[in-house]
Amino acid sequence: MDSIDLEVLKTASAWIAEGHRAELVTVVKTWGSSPRPIGATLAICDDGRVVGSVSGGCIEDDLIERVRAHGITRTVPELVKYGITADEAHRFGLPCGGTIELAIEPIGRDSGIDQLLERLEQHQLVARHVNLQTGAAALDTAAPGMQLEVRDGVLTTIHGPRWRLLIIGAGQLSRILAQMASAMDYHVTVCDPREEYRATWNLPGIEPVHAMPDDLVIDMRLDHRSAVVALTHDPKLDDLALMEALKSPAFYIGAIGSRANNAKRRERLKEFDLTDEQIARLHGPIGLYIGSKTPAEIAVSIMAEMTAVKNGVPQELQVQHADALARQQAESNAGCTI
Incomplete structure (x- = not known):
């Protein structure tokens, strides 16, 4: 049985291998109450299939609707906020006052997902660095206790057995x-x-x-x-x-x-x-x-x-x-x- 993080990455890798475009979505920040923690992920395929969760359902529905209506159009990662107003919080099913910031990253064969999976199969703790301006990704060994962060235009996520x-x-x-x-x-x-x-x-x-x-x-x-x-x-x-x-x-x-x-x-x-x-x-x-x-x-x-x-x-x-x-x-x- 894989962890949710590993299931998301494996499924995204399979979609890319089949020739699909995909996006990797990661919770990078929360304010107030939120249904999913920082670091939670989902992957969405260009045909609307989705694996993982960042909100428990409502935000996922919005992401799927946008992809089905317009396809995957992003060429570089983007930071997106949901639940900024009380009306939006109610619309997306967030607790009162809850706000979530997501990193939405278009991924492909050059995103290093397969290389990341290889290292995870060896039970390594891996840091993945994504340049939010260009989308370029790099991997290195994560130190114990490292946390997800966005600094100087780079998103760093931590993967593997913590x-x-x-x-x-x-x-x-x-x-x-x-x-x-x-x-x-x-x-x-x-x-x-x-x-x-x-x-x-x-x-x-x-x-x-x-x-x-x-x-x-x-x-x-x-x-x-x-x-x-x-x-x-x-x-x-x-x-x-x-x-x-x-x-x-x-x-x-x-x-x-x-x-x-x-x-x-x-x-x-x-x-x-x-x-x-x-x-x-x-x-x-x-x-x-x-x-x-x-x-x-x-x-x-x-x-x-x-x-x-x-x-x-x-x-x-x-x-x-x-x-x-x-x-x-x-x-x-x-x-x-x-």
């Missing part, structure tokens, strides 16, 4: 979680020294690594854009990964298991000379409470908690929402009859 996720275990839950994380711009690594699990792994683009978890954690040099999730249910493997990960700056570290098993795990981790503060960073039981039962539901809960932590949602707010969900489920179950 985050890393190490999954310990190559079971069914790991496969589903890896798919979800890949779609959310994570570079996913799956580690499992057990041959029987690696032999049945089937997820194109992600091959499980045969290594001991603690060794791989050290070799990856985890940083503040990294997460580690231990999913084997085998303390010999999960604890090895956790004892090293909890010493790292990784923003999220979680382990599957019940409250009782995680309490025992925390006691075991004390034997590895970890401090109470380091052990307190462990998310276990893993995931936000959503009543998960199936592997897919558990994967959703894990990604939800990872996203909340990544976005700085306070722990107490996460707990409040979890408690509210639990109460709603209990009330719903109490009202059910069979």
Whole structure:
């Protein structure tokens, strides 16, 4: 499963290869409330086909209507604002006071899209620089933490996996979680020294690594854009990964298991000379409470908690929402009859 960014680029590349003209549209600035974040993209083909999103629908409809009526006429990029007035905000479905600035760039074989895709296939983090006067594009390696910007007439966009996720275990839950994380711009690594699990792994683009978890954690040099999730249910493997990960700056570290098993795990981790503060960073039981039962539901809960932590949602707010969900489920179950 590709991220939205990658899907847009791949589709645009295919249109160009078929001989179509296309435009790449990027959200470069927002004021007030906006339905899509800075960096969101869409591509539009000269026949009106579109992939991606910059507003959730209404601005896309306007862009498609203009292309169908006039074709793709731009020869150089253009910055366009939507939602400047209250009437326009209402017309384009923007929240009250919302304004979006878009970069609309005509792209072709010389726009470097294929070269960008080649580098993304190698899991590189890439900066793409577009001269807004001429349309000339250039690529280079992006530094961690770089953001989209428009400076001195050049639009710089960042592409590739901005985050890393190490999954310990190559079971069914790991496969589903890896798919979800890949779609959310994570570079996913799956580690499992057990041959029987690696032999049945089937997820194109992600091959499980045969290594001991603690060794791989050290070799990856985890940083503040990294997460580690231990999913084997085998303390010999999960604890090895956790004892090293909890010493790292990784923003999220979680382990599957019940409250009782995680309490025992925390006691075991004390034997590895970890401090109470380091052990307190462990998310276990893993995931936000959503009543998960199936592997897919558990994967959703894990990604939800990872996203909340990544976005700085306070722990107490996460707990409040979890408690509210639990109460709603209990009330719903109490009202059910069979």
